[in-house]
Every structure is written in C-alpha cells, then in structure tokens.
Amino acid sequence: MRKFGLALIGLLCIVLCYFTLLSAEKVFRTNGQLPAAAGSAEGKPRLILITKNLDTPFWDQIAKGALEQAEKEGADLEVWGSYGNNQEDFLEKIEVALYSKVDGIIVQGSDSEEFNDLTKVKASFHGIPIITVANDVPKEKSLRKTYVGSDQFLAGKMIAEQLVSDMGAAGKVVVMANMRHEYYQDQRLEGLRSVLDAYVGIDLIFSETTEVRKDILAKTQQILNESPDLDGFIALNADFASPMIQEISKRSQVEPYYIYSFDDGPESLALFEQEKLDGIIKQAPDTMGRTSVSLMMNWLKDEALPLDMDGYLTDIRMLKVKDQR
C-alpha cells in the first residue's frame, strides 16, 4: 500500500514536472519580438507619395509600383493622402510633408491656388523637389520638377474618336466635369473638343458639378430632365461615372447610352466590366509609380541632370466593351 502510494506520488511528480516545464517554457519564451532599432540616423532618402484618392484601384497600383521601385532603389517611400477627393486633407498632407523635410514629394496634381502656392513657395523654400503624377498641373504655375502620367489631351482625343466611331457623326453628348477646374480635366476636354469640333452633328453639352455625390446625382437628373434625347455621356472626372450611371439607371436602361470615362475613378473598372461603361481609357498606373520614383531618385542623386519639364508620358489605350467580348 505504501509502495503504491509512493509510486503514485512519484508519477504525479513526473507529470507535474512535465506541465511545469511546459508552462515555464511558455512564460520564458521571448515572443512578441520588438522591431529592431533603426540603423544610422541619416539613411535612405525619404520620399512621399500623396494622393487625394487613397484606396482606389488606380492609385493602389501607382502606390504599388512606386513602393516596389523605391525598394529597388533603396529609398523609403510612404503613401499619404486623403480619401474621396478630400482637397483640404490633401493639402494639409502636403504641408506636413514639407514641414517634415522629406527628400522628395510625388504628388497627384491638383490645379488649385493653395496647391500651387504650396508647391511653388513652400517647397522651394524648403528645397524639396516635387513631381506630379497621374494628374498634372500647369508647369508654369507650380514649380514641379516634372510630370509622370498619361497624355490627357491624347486621352480626350481617343475618347472622342471612340465616341464618333460608336455613335456616328451625330448625337447629343453630355460632358461632365469637375466644377473646380482641374488641369487634367481641361486637357481631356481640349482633347475631346479637338476631335468633336469637326463634327457639326455632335452636340456637346458641357456640365459642371462639385465632387459631392449628391450634387452629381442632382446634376445628372437635371440634365436628363432638360434634354431627354441624350445619346451619350462622357465623365471627364472618372469619379463621376458611378453616380451618373446610378442616376441614369433609375430612369431607363443604361445600355442605349454611350458612356465613356477613364480608369482612375474608384469604380471605373467595375462599371466597365459590368458593361455599364462603353469604353474607358486604360492608363498605366504601375509604370507611373515606378517612373516617378526612379525620376525622383535620379534627381536626388544628381541634381545637375535636368528633368524634362514637359513630363514623362506613360501609355494609354482605349478599352471597349466590344473588345472585351
């Protein structure tokens, strides 16, 4: 009996020993590794990519390309910005970036006085180079180093040509644009006009609205009310495509309308895949990201090398529903 008791206690001891060791191992295992301390104080060049349209597929691609390129070139790049075209936040971000004395800013161009003021005065005061990406601003208004992105004039032209070939030489087309005149929209419009002005039969109705979704809906409604015999829509600002189509589809089929836009809106590609958009201009955001970073790095490494002020243009092509089929 005593032997049995002893054996039991011994066994218990071994079992307890096992559990204790297990528990001790858990306690003393150094988990939750802290991030390693940073190396040298003055390290890689710090670049910042700032956009108004964070978390849209178009800008995600630009960011991705830029981050990859930055890693390749040994630079630290962060993507900042505002959501949903928020101009105020966007400008604040630029200002913070300037005060933070980053080595270079790659920014989505926004042709406004504040923007130009920041890029021209503050940036040159702090000696920070600025490259615009995807959307340009007039080079004389802001002292940007260069522009990387699509040729917006050409894009406008391509849309116009597509419209003509789809719709024919006659029709009534609404062009929706941002009330705040963005430089890239103006360029797109110019491109459009350069083609469509030749067609007397095509009636262009130019309409402007704010970026607020409600206003876009109201404006679309208004246009549809005023001119029920519309043939097509062109959203110069890709953000407008979605609310526009939503409003149209409330009244009638979307199908009969010729609707065109660009791929830099948050829902552009989705709408195109649903065939609600008849055609979009496909740009090359990935290349934009890469090129902008690599140009910025070139500039930082060797400032003597002049950058082409006119900009580095990336590919664009027309995506048509027909092609997709």
Add this chain to the structure above:
Amino acid sequence: MNKIQKKVWMLALVVLFIMSAIWITLTYYNQKTQSQYNDVLQRYLSLNEVTVISQQLVTDLNNYLIKPTPDNLEKLDASKKQIHEAKDEIFDLRNEENEFALTNYTNLLESLVETTDRSMMLQSEQEAEGSNEEFSEATRISTYISEMTLTIIDTELKTYERFYRSIIEQSEELKQLGIWLLLLITFVLLLLTYWFSISITKPVQMLTQSANELSKGRFDLEIKVDSNDEISFLAQTFDRMRININNLIIEIQEKAQLERELQQNKLLLQESQLLGLQSQINPHFLFNTLNILSKKAYLEGAEETSDLLVSVAGLLRYNLKRLDRPVTLYEELIVLKQYIEIQQARFTDRLNVHMEVDESCLNVKIPGLTLQPIIENAVIHAIEPEEDGGHIWFRVIDKGNAVIIEIEDDGKGMSHEKINQLLGGQKVPAEGHSTGIGFANVVQRLRIFYRAENVLGIESEEGKGTKVIMTLPKMGEEKQYG
C-alpha cells in the same frame, strides 16, 4: 559532523535552494517585464510630452510677440531647449517600423523651432506682418505635431500590439506556472521528506526489533542495519555486545556440560567400584583358589575343568583391574572369549557364537568391560530362556574412520519402548543374573568416553532377535579418561 544532522541540513539546503532558485528566476522575470512596461510607458510619455512642449512653445512665442520682455524671452528659450531635448529623446525611439514617421516627426519639431526663430527675427526687425504669418505657421505646425503624435501613438499601438498581448499572455501563463510550481514542489517535498524520514526511522526500527529479540534471549540473530549514520554505528556496537554475550553464554554452557559429565563419570565409576568391592570377598584369595582348583583339576586329568577355571580366573582378574581405564579391542576380545568359554561350558550346544573379526581393528581403544555385559545380555535374553538355545553373531567391521561392532542374537527381541528406555539410560528391571554391570552403565560409559550420543544403537523386532550396533570412532590420540 553528525550524519543525521548532515541529513537534516541537506534537506533544509535543498528546500532553500529550490526556493531561492524560484525566487531569483521570478524576480529576474519580474524585473524584465517591469522594464519592458517602463519602456513602453516611457515611449508614450515622451511622445505625449512633445505635444505639450510644442504647444507650450507656441504659447510662449505668442506671449513674447505680444510682450517681448526678457522674461518671456527666457521662457521661450527654455521651451526651445525642451523641444531639443524632446527631439533627442524621440530620436532614440526610432525602430525599423517607425523610422520614417519619427524622422518626419523630429523634422516637424525642427521646422517648428525654425519658424519660431523666423518669427522672432521678423519681430525684432519690426515686421509685424511677417512675424504674425510665421506665428500662424508655427501654430499650424504645432497642430500637425499634435496630430502626428496621435498617428504615431496609433502606429506604435499597432506595431507593439502583439508585444503587449504577449506580455498579458505571459502574465497569465506566469499565474499558471505558479500553480504548477506550487504543486510540483509540494509533491517533491513530500517525497523528499518521506525518504529523509525513512532513512532515519527505518534503522531505528530495525535496531528496536533487534533489541526486542535480544531481550527475548535470542542471541544468535545478527544485528544488521542498512544505514550510513550513527544508527549503524550503534547497531555495530550492539552486535559486538551480542556476540560477546553469546560467546560467554556458550562458554558457561560448555563448562556446565563438562562438569556434569565429570560428575556422572565419577558416579558411574563409584558404582562400578562399589560393585567391584562388593564382589571383593577377598578376590585375591578367590583368584588364587581358582588357580589352585585349575591346577588340581589338571592334575586329576580334568583338563576341560582346568581350562574353564583358568577362564573364570582371567575374567575375574580382568574385572578387578580394568574398570577405570581404556583397553584395546584386542584385550577386550580375549576376555570376551573367556566369558564365552565359560558360558559354553554352561549351555554346551545351546549356545552358538559366530565371531567375524576384522583383525586390523583390534587396537581400537574402548572402555573396559563394555562388550562382555552386552554379550551377557544376549545370552540372558536369547539363550537362557530358549530350550533349543540360539545363535549369537559378533562382528567387528572396519568402516574407515570408525569401527562397527555388531552383536546380534536371534532371541525374542524387544519392544520399541524398551529400546528407548535402554538408550535413555533408565534402569531396567533386571531379568536373570548378570555379572553386575548393567546395560545402562555400558551405554553411559561409551557416551562419555567417545563424547558422542550415537555410539550405541539397538535394532530389534519382537520375535526376531536383537542387534546392538556400536560405532566406535577411531581416535588418533587416545587419552586416559576420568
């Protein structure tokens, strides 16, 4: 040092060691965790401090712009110094994940100081407009700093989340470890204490048992204690005492035995001598008379009678002489033959004695007059009562280290009880008429002489005769005994 004391110390030291090991480990662990907590808190405090200081700087700047007194200037400078210190502190907080953000952060602080400086400079140059502009810029930067502080704290939380969680988990695990440890130590100590106590009490128990046995008088059991402490020493001493006592007792017993034997021997001798004396009605006269009778019978031509008388005379002389000392088997045999002659004269054809003697054994020493009484017994019990007489076989056989003497008759034998009575040395009521020395006397003398119990054996069955077997060890050196 004392061994048991050593054991107690060992146990205490083991317990102490376990306790202190656990205490040190836990303290170390606690310290580590504490310093981790402190680091974490310090990070947040530093970050928060930056916001406060930057706001303070803006306030001081404002005060200075409104009222440019040396006092305000001093405060402003103090704030600026604080900003620099904070900047250095923040600089130490950088790691791979927040390096970018923290560099921006420190640069923002720098910008704030620069803007402040510019504002002060413009103020001193009496350019109120520019100064105010810079001031508003400083205010903006201060706001950005606040915002960025929040962002950075937010990122910090995200970066360190896993770490914080692991700290929480570990403290939970620590609680569990404590419970396991407590249980483990409890049982380990139980085991240790058991072993320890048994190593002390078991020898004591064994010793107690041995003492018990001794007190009961069993001195032949060895006292053995498996232990390496004082108890074992005690046991050894105890055992030596036991052996000594045992030896003493054996010695005393042997002495007593010897004394008793001596006493017995003396008594027997006295008995024999008494018998001898009784029959000493002038034995020499009788002996001489017998000789004269023998010669007379010889001269008268009765040769047989003469021989018989010589035998009787020889027997008588032998009886007179040889009681108190050992004789050889040869001498004993001569007397035996004389006795047989006498008896044969008496019984003639009825007595048939067959002798088979190994001549090599004849110099064995035996006590005198031991064979004759046995033959006499055989004659009395096997020949006398039988009308047709009987046979007696007498054999002397060499058995290597012993000589076997067998005396066998074909009389009516005897019962088992009687054999036991005879061998037990009890007086048996005499039948007939012997020469005087009884069987019991012979047995006793043989035993005393050879110092052995089994010298003489009797095999008998009623109606089938009796066989007396004497086993006489061949002694190297014969000693006179008694």
